[in-house]
Amino acid sequence: MAKKSLIQREKKRQKLEQKFHFIRGSSKKEISKVPSLSDKWEIHGKLQSPPRNSAPTRLHRRCVLTGRPRANYRDFGLSGHILREMVHACLLPGTTRSSW
Numbered sequence: 001m002a003k004k005s006l007i008q009r010e011k012k013r014q015k016l017e018q019k020f021h022f023i024r025g026s027s028k029k030e031i032s033k034v035p036s037l038s039d040k041w042e043i044h045g046k047l048q049s050p051p052r053n054s055a056p057t058r059l060h061r062r063c064v065l066t067g068r069p070r071a072n073y074r075d076f077g078l079s080g081h082i083l084r085e086m087v088h089a090c091l092l093p094g095t096t097r098s099s100w
Contacts, residue, residue, distance in 0.1 A: 002067030010062055013053045020054035 027047045031040050052058065061072045063079035071080040078086070087095045 002062065002069065004067075006069075007062065007067045010060060013058055016051060016054040017056050017059060020050040021056075023050060024054075024056075 024047065027043055031043050031047070034040055034043065060069050061074070061077075062069050063072055063082060064077045065082050066079060068079040068081070072078065073080065073083055076083055076092070083092075086092050087097055
């Protein structure tokens with residue numbers, strides 16, 4: 001189980017990203033439309049004004065159950081370890097166990 005402080009920090013980053021998503025998107029579109037380089041620099045300065053934690057690259061996908069930051073499957077939102085346990089316990093319909 002991940003530390004609760006790290007999970008809360010990740011939730012805070014998600015809220016910030018949602019809050020500044022429109023601002024980042026609109027300024028990126030403006031940069032592509034403006035022909036002059038000086039105007040692009042001004043818009044780029046505006047793009048850097050939101051907090052760093054609002055950038056989508058700062059987000060980290062975590063397991064829904066344990067909060068584990070590594071080995072996550074996007075389709076399920078679970079880490080590989082938990083996914084394997086749930087498949088073996090027949091809790092995920094439509095998935096099959098792999099054994100060799």
